[in-house]
Structures are given as C-alpha cells and as structure tokens.
Amino acid sequence: MTVTEDAPAATKEVGKDRRRKEDQRLITGRTKWTDNIQLTGMLHAAMVRSPFAHARITSIDTSEAKAAPNVVAVLTGADLGEGQGVCINAWPITPDQKAPNHLPMPSDRVAFAGEIVAVVIARSAAEARDAAELVDVDYDELPAALDLREAAEDKVLAHPDLGTNKSALWVFDSGQAGTGGDVEEAITKARSDGIVIEREFRQQRLIPAFMEPRSVVVDPTGEQVTMWSATQIPHILRFALAATTGVPESKIRVIAPDVGGGFGGKLQTTPEEWIIWAVARRLGKPVKYTETRSESLMSGHHGRDQWQKLTMAATKDGTLTGFKVELLADLGAYVAIVGGGVPVLGAFMFNAIYKIPAYHFACQTVLTNKTWTDAYRGAGRPEATFGVERMMDELAAELGMDPLELREKNWIKHEEFPFTTVAGLEYDSGNYEAATDKAKEIFGYDELRAEQQRRRDSNDPVQLGIGISTFTEMCGLAPSRVLGSLDYGAGGWEHASVRMLATGTVEVVTGASPHGQGHETAWSQIVADRLGVPFENVEVLHGDTQISHRGLDTYGSRSLVVGGEALIKAADKVVEKARPIAAHLLEASVDDLEFKDGTFNVKGTDKGMGITEVALATFAAHNLPDGVEPSLDSDATYDPVNFSFPHGTHLCAVEIDTETGGLKMRKYTCVDDIGNIVNPLIVAGQVHGGLVQGIAQALWEEAVHDDAGTLVSASFVDYLVPTAADTISFDVAHTTSPSLTNTLGTKGVGEAGTIASTPAVVNAVVDAIRHFGVTDVRMPCTPERIYKAIHARDGGAPTEGAAAAHFDAQDTADRTDGAS
Amino acid sequence: MTRINLTVDGDTYSDDVEPRMLLVHYLRERLGKTGTVVGCDTSNCGACTVHLDGHSVKSCNVLAVQADGSEVTTIEGLATDGELHPMQAAFHECHALQCGYCTPGMIMQAIDVLNDNPKPSEEEIRVGLEGNLCRCTGYHNIVRAVQVASGQEPKPASLEGSAS
Numbered sequence: 001m002t003v004t005e006d007a008p009a010a011t012k013e014v015g016k017d018r019r020r021k022e023d024q025r026l027i028t029g030r031t032k033w034t035d036n037i038q039l040t041g042m043l044h045a046a047m048v049r050s051p052f053a054h055a056r057i058t059s060i061d062t063s064e065a066k067a068a069p070n071v072v073a074v075l076t077g078a079d080l081g082e083g084q085g086v087c088i089n090a091w092p093i094t095p096d097q098k099a100p101n102h103l104p105m106p107s108d109r110v111a112f113a114g115e116i117v118a119v120v121i122a123r124s125a126a127e128a129r130d131a132a133e134l135v136d137v138d139y140d141e142l143p144a145a146l147d148l149r150e151a152a153e154d155k156v157l158a159h160p161d162l163g164t165n166k167s168a169l170w171v172f173d174s175g176q177a178g179t180g181g182d183v184e185e186a187i188t189k190a191r192s193d194g195i196v197i198e199r200e201f202r203q204q205r206l207i208p209a210f211m212e213p214r215s216v217v218v219d220p221t222g223e224q225v226t227m228w229s230a231t232q233i234p235h236i237l238r239f240a241l242a243a244t245t246g247v248p249e250s251k252i253r254v255i256a257p258d259v260g261g262g263f264g265g266k267l268q269t270t271p272e273e274w275i276i277w278a279v280a281r282r283l284g285k286p287v288k289y290t291e292t293r294s295e296s297l298m299s300g301h302h303g304r305d306q307w308q309k310l311t312m313a314a315t316k317d318g319t320l321t322g323f324k325v326e327l328l329a330d331l332g333a334y335v336a337i338v339g340g341g342v343p344v345l346g347a348f349m350f351n352a353i354y355k356i357p358a359y360h361f362a363c364q365t366v367l368t369n370k371t372w373t374d375a376y377r378g379a380g381r382p383e384a385t386f387g388v389e390r391m392m393d394e395l396a397a398e399l400g401m402d403p404l405e406l407r408e409k410n411w412i413k414h415e416e417f418p419f420t421t422v423a424g425l426e427y428d429s430g431n432y433e434a435a436t437d438k439a440k441e442i443f444g445y446d447e448l449r450a451e452q453q454r455r456r457d458s459n460d461p462v463q464l465g466i467g468i469s470t471f472t473e474m475c476g477l478a479p480s481r482v483l484g485s486l487d488y489g490a491g492g493w494e495h496a497s498v499r500m501l502a503t504g505t506v507e508v509v510t511g512a513s514p515h516g517q518g519h520e521t522a523w524s525q526i527v528a529d530r531l532g533v534p535f536e537n538v539e540v541l542h543g544d545t546q547i548s549h550r551g552l553d554t555y556g557s558r559s560l561v562v563g564g565e566a567l568i569k570a571a572d573k574v575v576e577k578a579r580p581i582a583a584h585l586l587e588a589s590v591d592d593l594e595f596k597d598g599t600f601n602v603k604g605t606d607k608g609m610g611i612t613e614v615a616l617a618t619f620a621a622h623n624l625p626d627g628v629e630p631s632l633d634s635d636a637t638y639d640p641v642n643f644s645f646p647h648g649t650h651l652c653a654v655e656i657d658t659e660t661g662g663l664k665m666r667k668y669t670c671v672d673d674i675g676n677i678v679n680p681l682i683v684a685g686q687v688h689g690g691l692v693q694g695i696a697q698a699l700w701e702e703a704v705h706d707d708a709g710t711l712v713s714a715s716f717v718d719y720l721v722p723t724a725a726d727t728i729s730f731d732v733a734h735t736t737s738p739s740l741t742n743t744l745g746t747k748g749v750g751e752a753g754t755i756a757s758t759p760a761v762v763n764a765v766v767d768a769i770r771h772f773g774v775t776d777v778r779m780p781c782t783p784e785r786i787y788k789a790i791h792a793r794d795g796g797a798p799t800e801g802a803a804a805a806h807f808d809a810q811d812t813a814d815r816t817d818g819a820s
Numbered sequence: 821m822t823r824i825n826l827t828v829d830g831d832t833y834s835d836d837v838e839p840r841m842l843l844v845h846y847l848r849e850r851l852g853k854t855g856t857v858v859g860c861d862t863s864n865c866g867a868c869t870v871h872l873d874g875h876s877v878k879s880c881n882v883l884a885v886q887a888d889g890s891e892v893t894t895i896e897g898l899a900t901d902g903e904l905h906p907m908q909a910a911f912h913e914c915h916a917l918q919c920g921y922c923t924p925g926m927i928m929q930a931i932d933v934l935n936d937n938p939k940p941s942e943e944e945i946r947v948g949l950e951g952n953l954c955r956c957t958g959y960h961n962i963v964r965a966v967q968v969a970s971g972q973e974p975k976p977a978s979l980e981g982s983a984s
Contacts, residue, residue, distance in 0.1 A: 023912040026920030027904070027927065029855015029895035036854040126838075211859050211867060211921040211955050260857075260921030261955050293860035516919025516956050681915045685957060689918065692958035716864035716953065724949040724959040729942070753958075 012597075013525035013535055014744065017681040020521040021540075025258075032257040034215035034230045035290045042217075043072055045276060045289040046128035048118035048135045049299065050110035053146065053369040053709025054158070055139035057108055060118055068131035070123040075279060077107030077117065084278045085244035087271060087334065090236075090489035091341035093365070097168035099335040100159040100367070104271035104278075110139070111158060111333035112369050113710050114298035119275050121287060144369040144709045148307060148330045151368045158333060158367040167331055167365040168340055172347045172423065174359040180422040181358035183313075186322025190313035194321065197314075197395050203306040203383050204779050205330070205703040207297050207713075208376050209721050212260020214300060215290040216273050218280035224253040224546075225281065229273055232262040233553040234513050236337075236490070238545050240269045241277060256543040259515035263693065264375030266515065267555045268301055269337055297714045302703050303376020305330035306343060306383055312391045313358075318399050320410045322358040325350045325387065329365045332372035340365040341488065342373070345380030345474075348423045352388045353432055353472045353647060354410040359422040369709050375555060377693055377754045381473045389469045389759035390766075390776075397770060403763070404436065404445075407470050418740075425474060427645045429737040432470060435671045439649040442731050443669035448653050456771060464666070465654045465768025469760035472647035475748035477556030480639050493639040494558070495550035496566040498527065498574050500632040502619035504612040505537045511551015512563035513543045517750065518682040519559060525678055526564060526744070530571035531611055532598020550637065557644075557748025560678065565742045566638035573634035578614045581632075584625040585609060585617055644739050646747040648672035652760040656768040661787030663699065663765065669731040670756065675739040675747040683749050687732050690753020696722050697754075698761035700780050720780075824888040828853065829897025837884045843877075844868040846884035847894060855895040855924050859953070866952030869925035869932075870894045876932035878925075878951070895924035898931075907931050907969045916965035918956035926952045930966045939970055 025031050062074040077084070087102040105116045118135050122128035145151040145158040151165045158165050174180030190196045217228040225247065231237055234256040242249035259266065272289055280287040291300075306329045313322035329343035340363070347361040378385075392410075396403035412419045414431040421427065440446070445466070452464040477483075480491035495511035508523050524538035541547050551563075575595050582600035583590040586607055593600045601608040614632070617623065621630035653666040670687065677683050700720040704713045713719040738745025758779070765781045766774055774789045821836040828851060835850055847853040847870070858880060859867030868879040871893040898905040907927050910916070917923040926949065933940060933948035940948060945966045946959070954962060967973040 019912055020915065022920070023917060026917055026923050027895075027908040027911050028899055029853070029924050031855065031920055033854070033857065033921070035857075036848075126840075209955055211865065211919065211953065212857070213859065259919065261919040263955065293862065293865070518918070685915050685918055685961060688958035688960040689956045690958075693955075715862045716860045717862050721953050721955065723951075723953060724946040724963060727946075727959050729960050729963065730958070 044125040053144035061136040065134040077105040104274035183360040205305040208265025210261035336374035346384035349384035439671040467764025471756040474643040475557035476561035476644040494563040500615035512559035557750040569636035661783035676745040694757030844879035910969035914965040
C-alpha cells in the first residue's frame with residue numbers, strides 16, 4: 001500500500017534530505033540550554049549525596065554549612081517533609097508488585113550510593129558546592145544487596161521493611177494465552193528427538209550518558225510556577241508534579257528548552273527536579289541546579305542489567321519448536337517511572353522475526369542497593385534481540401548450519417504478512433528476504449566467509465568473525481488500549497495543532513518534545529506537503545506546556561509514527577475548515593473545489609485561491625459564509641492502532657588478534673526497513689548514532705560497582721563512551737515495506753540501530769574464536785575477556801617467552817645494581 | 821580577586837576574577853558566552869573547547885587568569901558578517917550534529933585539526949577528534965564534515981550511501 005496517494009503533493013518534501021532547521025542556532029552557539037538560564041536574584045543549589053550504598057542516617061549537622069559565605073539555606077529530608085512529594089512508578093507490572101516508597105530526599109535511610117541527603121542553597125553555584133562539603137552526615141552502614149543473583153535469593157535485603165528483594169514476577173505463556181503451544185512439551189520433545197540449546201547471558205549495566213548534564217531551574221514568582229528542565233518529558237513531568245506535590249496542574253508550567261540528548265536517560269521524573277521545586281517554592285526565589293558529570297553517572301538512572309536464562313528447542317533440521325525466556329532484571333534501589341516495564345517490553349520481542357510455535361517469558365524484577373534503572377535507548381528490545389540473535393547463532397553452530405540459512409528457515413516469509421506472532425502482536429508488513437539479500441551484497445558476505453575460511457585454514461593469528469543480527473522491534477509507543485491492558489499509568493496518544501497565521505506562515509505545535517532528533521525539520525516537511533506551503537514558512541513549536549498544552553513526549557521511537565500522524569490529521573482539518581470559506585470567496589460550490597499544492601481550484605476553471613489567502617481572509621473575517629467560525633486553526637489527538645515494526649539485517653566483521661585479544665572492527669553493514677522515509681539525512685544520523693550505542697554495549701561500556709556498592713565508573717575516565725578514534729564509518733542502506741498503520745507508511749528509527757547492533761558485534765566476536773571452543777564472551781567484550789576466552793582451555797599459558805622472542809637478549813638484560 | 825585583560829571573539833574585556841575561576845565559567849557566567857558548554861568534570865568530553873591564541877584548549881582545563889593577555893575565540897566568534905565558518909557550514913551540510921551539545925567544542929577542535937593538518941586522512945581526523953565525545957551521531961557524519969571542510973570530499977548533494 002502506498003499510502004501517499006491521497007496526500008496533496010506528497011512527493012515534494014517528504015523523502016527529501018532537507019538540511020535541518022535546528023542547526024543554525026546549534027552551530028553558532030545560540031542554543032538555549034537549561035543551564036544558560038539566569039534570572040534576577042536566582043539562587044544555586046548543590047546536593048549532598050550518600051557515599052554508602054545502604055545506611056541509616058543517624059544525624060545531619062548543617063550548622064557549619066549554614067554559616068558559610070552567601071549560603072541561604074541548608075535543607076534535609078526532615079526539613080522538607082511530605083511537601084517534597086514523591087517519585088512515581090507509572091507502571092506497576094503486576095497487581096502485587098512490591099515497591100519501596102521513593103522520597104526525593106529521604107530522612108532516615110539511604111538505599112544507594114549517590115542518594116541525596118541534603119541540599120545547600122547559596123548565591124553562587126561555587127559557594128553552594130563549597131558549603132555542601134561542610135554538611136556533616138553521620139551514617140550507620142547497613143549490609144547492601146549488590147549482586148543481582150544474590151539479591152534474588154534475599155540473602156541481604158535492599159529494603160528490610162519489604163521483607164524481600166523480589167519486586168514482581170511477570171509471566172507470558174503462549175499456551176495459556178492461546179497464542180501458541182506449551183513450551184515445556186516442546187523442550188521435552190526436543191530433548192528426545194531434536195536439539196535443545198541452553199545459555200545464560202549477561203546484559204551488563206549501562207549508563208545513558210547524554211552529553212548535556214541534567215539541569216533544572218524553578219521560578220516560583222508569577223501566577224504559575226515555572227520549571228525549566230533538561231527532560232524528554234515536560235508533559236509527564238507537569239502531570240507528576242501536580243499529582244504528587246499538591247499544586248494544581250493549571251498552576252504549573254514546564255519548559256524543556258533545548259535539550260542535549262536523552263536516550264531514555266531523561267525519560268524520568270527525578271529527585272533533583274522535586275527537590276528544587278520544593279526549595280524554590282519554600283524560599284520564594286528562583287533556584288537552579290546543574291549536576292556534575294560524576295553526579296549524572298552516579299544518580300541519573302542506569303539501563304539494562306539482566307541475567308537471561310534462555311532455552312531454545314528445535315528439530316534436527318533446524319526448525320524452531322519452542323523458546324523459553326527466564327529473566328532476572330535489576331531495578332536498582334527504587335522502581336523508577338517505567339521501571340520493571342522496561343524488561344517486560346522485551347516479552348513481545350524475544351520471538352523476534354521467527355515463527356516459534358511455543359513461547360514462555362518470565363521476568364523477575366529485583367531490588368538492589370544500586371542506582372535505579374529505567375529506559376535506555378531500546379528499553380527491553382535490545383535485551384530481547386540480543387538474547388534471540390545470540391541463540392540463533394548458537395543453534396546454527398550446534399547444527400553446523402550457516403547462521404543466515406537457519407534464520408531464513410525460521411523467519412516469517414514476506415508473503416505471510418500480516419502475521420500474528422506467538423507473543424500476540426500483529427506484524428503489519430516486512431520483507432526479511434529483501435533486507436538480507438541487500439545486506440549480504442553490500443557487505444560482501446560470501447567473500448568475507450571465504451576469507452574467514454582461509455584464515456582458519458592457515459591458522460592466521462588474526463582471525464575474522466562475521467556477526468549477524470536480523471532484528472525487528474516494536475516501536476511507536478503505544479496504542480492506549482494495549483498500555484491499559486498492561487496496567488501502564490497513561491495512554492499512548494499524541495497531540496498536534498496547526499495554526500494558520502494571517503501573514504502566511506504556519507505554526508505547528510507538537511506534543512512530542514524533541515531533544516536532538518530533528519522534529520522541527522521533519523514536521524515542516526510533512527506540513528509543507530500537506531498544506532502546500534513552503535518548507536521555510538513552517539515553524540514548529542514544542543516543549544513548553546503553555547504552548548504545547550497536550551502531549552506525551554518523545555521516547556520509544558514514537559514521535560513520527562504517532563505524533564506525525566496527529567500532525568497530518570490536524571493539517572487535514574485545516575484544509576477542511578478552509579474549504580467552505582474558499583468556496584464562498586470563489587463563489588463556487590464546495591463540491592466543485594479540489595485542493596492541490598496549497599490551492600483550492602474550482603474544477604474545470606482557472607479560478608483558484610491559495611490556502612494562505614484563505615487564512616488572511618479568515619483573519620479579516622469580513623466576508624465569511626454564515627455560521628462559519630473565523631479560524632482555520634485545528635487540533636488533533638491521535639491514538640495509534642498498532643505498534644510499528646521496523647526490521648533489518650545487520651552484518652558485522654571483526655578481526656581478532658588471538659595473541660593479544662585485541663579487536664578491530666573491519667566492516668559494518670546494515671539494511672533497515674523502516675517503511676517510507678520522511679528525511680533520509682535524519683534517518684542516517686539516527687542509524688549511525690544508534691549503531692555506536694549498541695556497539696558500545698558490546699565492546700566498551702559497563703557501569704561497575706565495587707564490593708561496597710560504590711560506582712567506580714563514575715566519570716568519563718572510566719565509563720568508556722566511545723570516541724571517534726574507536727569507531728568506523730558504516731554502510732547504511734534501506735529496503736522499504738511501508739507500514740500499513742499510518743498515513744505516511746513510516747516506521748520508527750530512533751532505536752533500531754541500538755537494538756540490532758549489539759548481538760551482531762558479539763556474534764562476530766564469538767564467530768571469530770568459536771574454533772577455540774568459545775561459545776560466549778561476556779559484554780563488554782574487552783581484549784582481556786577475549787584473550788581469556790581463547791585461552792580458557794590451555795589455562796591462559798604465560799606469554800613472556802613468546803614476547804621475549806621479539807627482543808634481543810642484550811636489550812632486555814638486567815643491568816641494575818647487584819643484578820649480575 | 822585578580823584583574824585580567826583579554827580579547828574574546830574580537831571584543832576586549834577587563835574583569836576581576838577569583839583565581840580559581842575556570843575559563844569556561846568566566847566565558848559563560850561573566851561574558852554570557854553560553855555557546856561554550858560544560859559536559860564533564862574530568863576534561864574528557866571536550867564540549868568546552870575554545871581557541872586560546874589560535875590553538876584549541878579545553879576551557880574547563882584553563883583558569884581564567886591563565887587567559888590574561890590572550891585572545892580567545894569561541895563558537896560565537898566563528899561566523900563573520902553572518903557568513904558561517906566553512907566548518908560550521910560543513911557540519912550543517914553533512915548532518916554532523918543532532919542534539920548539538922558537543923557541537924561547539926567539536927567544531928572548534930575540528931578547525932584545530934585542519935589548522936595542523938589541512939588534508940588529514942579519515943584515521944587522522946578520528947584521532948584528532950579523540951578528545952571530544954559525541955553521543956548522538958556515532959561520529960560518521962562528523963568525520964564526513966571534516967573531510968568536506970578540508971576540501972577532500974565534494975559537498976554532498978545528499979549523503980548517498982547513507983540512505984539508499
């Protein structure tokens with residue numbers, strides 16, 4: 001279905017690689033970041049944070065800090081009391097989910113290292129920071145629940161009052177749901193006459209690491225209290241402030257100005273926002289708080305962190321018969337806003353693109369005394385895609401089949417769409433064969449396989465590995481009825497307004513609040529086509545709840561497929577409101593008008609009138625048909641009917657030096673089917689950035705805690721966000737199966753690269769060294785881990801002798817005193 | 821307090837500053853040069869990169885007093901008479917930015933890379949930008965922009981190969 005047939009001039013702007021409107025201010029330094037805001041009389045905050053993972057607060061002495069120069073106030077949790085509100089969990093995944101009360105600033109007990117115990121307010125940020133050092137907090141250290149598996153056994157309790165660390169067990173079973181067979185039967189049968197693969201994989205803990213540290217300013221002066229925040233979710237933030245602090249929603253204005261990246265990390269309502277809200281209202285002065293990078297890495301929410309126990313059953317010819325998924329997911333110290341819902345999103349994606357007759361998914365969420373976890377780019381789907389794509393490679397290796405051939409044998413064929421999966425979702429469109437064929441060709445799959453064989457045969461110290469990931473994902477969050485059935489606390493609709501200004505320009509208001517994606521450009525392209533106005537004449541407004549009063553913000557690759565559809569519906573309403581006015585002014589019947597390229601034409605004549613002329617006439621309102629309101633402005637709220645299901649084939653080649661464990665990425669090719677494309681430039685950018693975040697999980701990044709629960713990777717010295725020197729250029733291409741569930745036929749792309757790339761890389765690593773008996777390398781696949789995996793069987797024999805061969809004896813002779 | 825005199829983006833300034841004040845804080849808070857931003861506290865991210873007497877420095881790693889008598893150029897001083905600097909234009913043309921937070925520092929560093937080596941290889945560009953982190957772009961289009969700015973790649977009509 002090419003759904004653009006009814007769209008006026010649909011080929012003009014949509015599909016063009018327009019350079020972004022956003023860039024001008026960003027490349028000249030005229031950007032409005034939250035930390036740039038200075039208000040008259042503004043005060044500055046610094047936080048005092050717990051150095052302990054779990055401790056009772058026995059006393060807090062603020063006297064010295066209060067006496068420091070230009071300190072205005074030092075406040076503790078006891079000072080703020082209940083007025084500080086509470087941090088919410090919007091998605092209790094089961095009715096009996098156990099969740100500790102999450103105060104922004106607790107007064108009695110801290111549950112992770114980095115939790116705030118006091119806030120210092122001073123006239124400058126430096127004075128606040130200096131005084132924060134003077135706050136004297138006494139703690140009684142408590143045993144901390146740190147290791148996920150041990151925490152699941154309740155050996156040490158993260159929150160003693162709850163009596164257990166186990167928060168919720170969420171189960172989906174295809175036999176019970178009626179979407180498939182009984183997985184235990186399938187596994188039992190495969191054990192006798194088929195093949196069963198069992199693996200345990202670790203999804204390490206990651207940190208979103210957006211480049212702009214979080215910052216919040218609250219101005220309590222004026223009729224509405226205004227909060228500026230570096231957030232992805234101004235609308236949800238406003239709702240949550242109203243719901244938990246007793247201030248009517250109508251008295252709250254939230255503004256997300258320019259926001260420097262989020263990746264899920266700013267999809268949160270934070271203790272820092274709540275504390276500054278409370279403090280500014282208490283002091284009656286505007287207050288700003290900007291976190292340091294160390295604070296950001298320590299106390300901004302983390303992502304992933306799962307153990308995956310996977311059991312895959314198949315017949316001996318490689319036909320999948322069942323897949324059982326058992327997850328342990330680390331929530332950290334609190335159940336965050338989405339919290340346990342993140343791993344649960346994976347429930348619908350472990351079956352991926354495959355026809356699996358029987359499926360079971362169980363996720364146990366667990367509380368620990370570490371930073372709380374929540375959405376990080378992909379949120380549940382990268383974990384699922386990693387699990388299933390790693391298993392497909394393991395099954396192929398066990399069967400001695402080419403891993404692509406095994407996948408093709410089991411995937412949904414293009415003529416089988418729409419296809420209802422064993423997890424109960426209906427995939428509307430896709431063509432896995434086409435994407436794979438194109439990827440193989442661009443990648444040079446057969447040639448690289450041949451080279452791999454040559455290196456194997458010659459026992460080359462540098463081995464080549466080829467990794468595959470044929471992924472799909474569900475995005476465009478989300479149909480409200482589905483969210484309701486999962487007990488999520490809100491809907492999944494999106495809102496847009498189109499305002500026709502008298503002077504010919506068009507203002508578009510979107511509820512999807514961007515933070516780097518390029519909505520201003522893409523939305524302008526869509527509206528330019530829909531209304532037949534110039535791209536340059538469209539202005540896109542967002543991120544301020546007094547301008548964009550309705551919205552559910554940006555995450556889950558939802559903006560275009562949900563927010564874009566709302567925009568189309570609003571623009572179409574403008575045309576319908578303009579039609580009777582144009583007919584009246586043209587002295588024609590409404591039925592005789594056709595709207596094309598921005599003009600209402602009277603059929604069969606050369607009479608016509610541009611929509612901007614109609615807008616001006618409507619503004620003047622001197623001559624309108626009886627009973628017609630003098631406005632073309634229109635709103636629409638759109639609730640998606642289904643998710644969107646982008647898919648693709650990613651191929652990765654790595655070279656591994658078996659003597660050192662060193663890894664070099666040689667080539668990365670991805671062919672993504674994201675339906676019709678509004679702006680190929682923006683799409684390429686989303687794919688590139690997504691790829692690197694997924695590759696970074698595979699190779700470099702990990703949030704590491706020591707035995708005391710201190711985050712030791714709490715700066716960019718130790719948390720290895722990749723640099724330009726670590727990465728390569730990518731081959732990015734597309735195939736196109738338009739989505740059938742939105743007008744433009746688009747699918748989400750924001751998370752696709754991250755979801756697909758991690759297993760492609762790890763599969764390549766394992767493929768390079770499988771002949772050493774390696775079946776897994778835990779992420780991040782560091783040279784050390786790769787080296788140890790290669791030498792696991794020979795015990796990692798010392799290599800000094802091998803190294804010595806490279807040096808002359810005279811150069812290595814010990815000439816220190818007394819050596820001879 | 822120490823008195824400093826310096827030129828920033830072509831204008832002269834004379835200020836009393838605390839000896840501990842970082843150049844980046846001086847630029848942002850005293851001069852309102854908020855185009856230069858802070859991204860970390862360990863001098864890893866490079867978001868605060870400016871030019872000090874013609875060479876790139878991380879302005880979080882320079883004290884304001886060290887800039888006394890110097891000439892500082894920030895992202896806000898690059899465009900002349902409304903004309904973008906070729907590196908700014910290349911970043912726009914090649915879609916080498918998304919959220920834009922790292923962009924000022926990345927552009928300042930990229931200019932420095934070309935000042936040292938006008939025709940760098942891809943590898944040399946990547947190593948030259950190693951001290952500047954970007955979380956959005958995956959660096960692919962940043963490298964491309966530097967190649968375009970160095971005149972080694974024709975200005976792309978579209979980024980073909982990136983979306984076919």
